[in-house]
Amino acid sequence: MFESYDPRQGKRLQIMDETGNINVSIKDVPLMSDSEILIAYQFILKARVADEWSVSLNRQGRLPTYPPGKGQEANSVGSLMAMHKEDWFVPAFRELGGMLYRGIPLSKVYQIWLGNERGSHFEIEKYHTFPISVPIASQCLHAVGAAYANQYLKNNRITICFVGDGGTSEGDFLEALNFAGAWNVPVIFYIQNNQWAISVPRKIQTRSTTLAEKAFAFGFSGIQVDGNDVLSVFAATKMAHEKAQNNQGPTLIEGYTYRLGAHTTADDPTIYRKQEEVDQWINKDPLLRLEKYLQKKNLIDGLAINRLKDEYKKEIMQEFEIAEQTPPHTVEEIFAWQFKQLPEDLKEQMSNLNIRLKGSVG
Amino acid sequence: MKALTLVQAVNDALLVEMRLNPNIIVYGEDVGVEGGVFRATTGLQKEFGDKRCFDSPLAESALAGTAVGMSVLGLKPVIEMQFSGFAWPAFNQIISHVARFRNRTRGAMTTDMVIRMPYGGGIRALEHHSESMEAIWAHIPGIKVVIPSNPYDAKGLLIAAMRHADPVIFMEPKRLYRSIKQEVPDDAYTIEIGKAKIVTAGSDLTLLSYGAQMKEAVEATFQLKTRGISVELIDLRTISPIDKKTIIASVKKTGRFLVVHEGPQSYGIGGELVSTVTENCFTDLFAPPARMSSPDITPPLPRGERLYLISTDMIVNKIMELINYRP
Ligand SMILES: Cc1ncc(C[n+]2csc(CCOP(=O)(O)OP(=O)(O)O)c2C)c(N)n1
Ligand SMILES: [Mg+2]
Numbered sequence: 001m002f003e004s005y006d007p008r009q010g011k012r013l014q015i016m017d018e019t020g021n022i023n024v025s026i027k028d029v030p031l032m033s034d035s036e037i038l039i040a041y042q043f044i045l046k047a048r049v050a051d052e053w054s055v056s057l058n059r060q061g062r063l064p065t066y067p068p069g070k071g072q073e074a075n076s077v078g079s080l081m082a083m084h085k086e087d088w089f090v091p092a093f094r095e096l097g098g099m100l101y102r103g104i105p106l107s108k109v110y111q112i113w114l115g116n117e118r119g120s121h122f123e124i125e126k127y128h129t130f131p132i133s134v135p136i137a138s139q140c141l142h143a144v145g146a147a148y149a150n151q152y153l154k155n156n157r158i159t160i161c162f163v164g165d166g167g168t169s170e171g172d173f174l175e176a177l178n179f180a181g182a183w184n185v186p187v188i189f190y191i192q193n194n195q196w197a198i199s200v201p202r203k204i205q206t207r208s209t210t211l212a213e214k215a216f217a218f219g220f221s222g223i224q225v226d227g228n229d230v231l232s233v234f235a236a237t238k239m240a241h242e243k244a245q246n247n248q249g250p251t252l253i254e255g256y257t258y259r260l261g262a263h264t265t266a267d268d269p270t271i272y273r274k275q276e277e278v279d280q281w282i283n284k285d286p287l288l289r290l291e292k293y294l295q296k297k298n299l300i301d302g303l304a305i306n307r308l309k310d311e312y313k314k315e316i317m318q319e320f321e322i323a324e325q326t327p328p329h330t331v332e333e334i335f336a337w338q339f340k341q342l343p344e345d346l347k348e349q350m351s352n353l354n355i356r357l358k359g360s361v362g
Numbered sequence: 363m364k365a366l367t368l369v370q371a372v373n374d375a376l377l378v379e380m381r382l383n384p385n386i387i388v389y390g391e392d393v394g395v396e397g398g399v400f401r402a403t404t405g406l407q408k409e410f411g412d413k414r415c416f417d418s419p420l421a422e423s424a425l426a427g428t429a430v431g432m433s434v435l436g437l438k439p440v441i442e443m444q445f446s447g448f449a450w451p452a453f454n455q456i457i458s459h460v461a462r463f464r465n466r467t468r469g470a471m472t473t474d475m476v477i478r479m480p481y482g483g484g485i486r487a488l489e490h491h492s493e494s495m496e497a498i499w500a501h502i503p504g505i506k507v508v509i510p511s512n513p514y515d516a517k518g519l520l521i522a523a524m525r526h527a528d529p530v531i532f533m534e535p536k537r538l539y540r541s542i543k544q545e546v547p548d549d550a551y552t553i554e555i556g557k558a559k560i561v562t563a564g565s566d567l568t569l570l571s572y573g574a575q576m577k578e579a580v581e582a583t584f585q586l587k588t589r590g591i592s593v594e595l596i597d598l599r600t601i602s603p604i605d606k607k608t609i610i611a612s613v614k615k616t617g618r619f620l621v622v623h624e625g626p627q628s629y630g631i632g633g634e635l636v637s638t639v640t641e642n643c644f645t646d647l648f649a650p651p652a653r654m655s656s657p658d659i660t661p662p663l664p665r666g667e668r669l670y671l672i673s674t675d676m677i678v679n680k681i682m683e684l685i686n687y688r689p
Pocket of ligand 2: 164195
């Protein structure tokens with residue numbers, strides 16, 4: 001199936017276009033049902049509301065730095081919908097929608113952005129999700145190791161790993177692709193090509209025409225999809241998943257998308273990109289085309305959309321407050337997780353720190 | 363019991379522990395068919411198959427990075443860096459992830475693994491094959507650094523490392539790989555990580571070393587004994603965390619301290635231990651606590667290496683200086 005969408009021949013999979021019309025001539029890929037499309041819409045909407053709310057929390061000084069994912073939500077939501085619950089999810093850091101779909105409480109995500117390690121306490125059997133990874137592309141190797149483990153343990157679980165377009169220039173990304181191919185392990189690499197790595201445009205990263213075509217150098221297939229079309233994202237991931245389950249190895253998916261917001265709340269995109277470029281992409285918003293489709297099909301109306309938005313906003317605020325109100329760290333906590341058992345030397349340093357903090361000697 | 367060299371003891375540790383723990387996966391460059399360039403993994407692929415012991419593509423960051431994924435999912439990767447001088451491409455994975463997963467996830471995920479690497483000079487090798495950069499690893503919170511100095515300890519410490527709940531960097535003194543044989547029990551046994559060993563009890567001075575340098579330290583201790591000087595010799599064995607208790611108790615008894623190690627002096631293991639002794643034994647000291655290491659220069663290639671490494675005579679002379687010290 002991947003042969004018909006070879007990125008080297010300039011192909012990009014798009015099932016639903018910007019007006020919410022489905023290309024009915026595409027028959028060789030797995031399609032989402034209307035009820036799945038509705039679910040996807042709900043998670044994308046929820047991620048969108050959370051995202052906009054987070055940016056405003058940052059402006060109020062209640063949330064330090066936050067990396068908005070506005071405009072990219074279909075990528076992580078659609079791909080995780082194509083995965084099973086026990087499959088492994090290795091995020092970068094712009095996959096809020098996917099995390100919500102996984103059932104990770106938003107309060108945990110907010111704890112992370114509030115600077116609290118407790119947010120990354122993802123119970124393995126509950127979420128099968130790695131913590132977000134800040135060193136760009138380093139997580140790609142973790143995914144390959146996880147995929148090796150799954151193959152070794154014969155548990156038929158697939159691993160999906162996210163990385164940005166900038167991340168594809170890192171050695172770890174390329175080493176991960178190479179190891180995945182050499183080991184033929186069940187892993188899917190998903191590039192969120194949002195056209196920018198902070199201020200650096202995609203064309204500066206590589207002379208390759210697409211990012212998806214890099215897969216072929218490592219002995220497996222790559223596909224470029226319209227990352228703002230959740231149906232395409234779902235279809236490509238589903239096919240890659242099936243392929244991995246049949247022991248046919250890794251796949252590279254490039255979601256062609258756009259970051260509508262700033263890189264993080266500390267970034268000013270007006271320095272490096274023009275508003276006209278952003279405006280063009282606003283028309284391609286993944287949420288808008290889903291709304292058009294669902295309204296045409298009478299599966300949702302303006303009233304229901306507003307009701308959902310209100311409901312999400314309330315939930316999001318509650319979750320944020322839970323995160324905000326977590327009790328502060330203690331000296332014991334910041335030492336406790338360095339090792340399973342605290343070495344004598346660290347015990348001594350801990351008690352010295354306690355004394356120092358109390359401002360007394362002895 | 364059988365008489366084994368240090369590298370055979372490493373091999374034996376892997377063999378007996380892999381029989382006990384089916385989750386141990388050994389991989390790296392040339393470790394499969396060839397059994398490693400030093401033969402530390404000889405016979406493992408034959409006995410356990412190529413899913414448990416295999417040649418990986420040549421990329422050190424990928425060795426450590428994939429081991430992160432494997433260990434989070436419950437396997438116990440034991441990876442080999444062919445030489446410690448070639449471990450640096452893996453540095454980011456080790457410092458940013460291997461050392462941090464337990465803390466980052468508040469214990470939900472652990473990256474317990476063993477990263478083996480031969481280190482140290484004196485084997486007349488090419489550039490990058492002779493460094494002793496253990497201080498760099500020891501500086502990283504969240505990992506432990508272990509260095510054995512003899513076959514018996516190598517087996518016991520490596521098995522302990524493979525059973526450890528946290529990641530261990532296991533540095534093997536390649537100068538000693540085949541230089542001595544020692545009786546080693548056939549079965550699995552462990553030596554506690556984090557515990558130094560008093561090799562020779564003594565009363566005049568505490569001499570501390572580890573790894574390959576222990577050879578000269580033992581010789582110096584013996585020579586000084588014939589001169590009537592009683593040296594208490596300690597083998598550090600675990601570089602991080604430091605067994606302060608054993609060191610402090612010894613120096614409180616002897617009143618003199620010398621630490622000897624390969625590798626650059628500044629910000630090194632010697633400086634750390636001298637600080638520990640100064641802070642804890644200040645009033646017990648008869649002489650300034652001292653360190654002897656290589657100078658802060660790029661390790662010379664083999665033609666110049668004798669100028670860089672520390673000899674038995676150098677240790678003896680330094681100890682005499684400390685014994686004769688008068689304020
Ligand atoms: C190894 C590394 N280098 C630099 C950074 C700083 N940094 C954070 S995000 C980023 C850009 C990432 O771009 P991309 O991979 O396209 O992901 P995006 O932010 O667009 O989602 C950079 C350079 C980092 N986090 N890690
Ligand atoms: Mg980007």
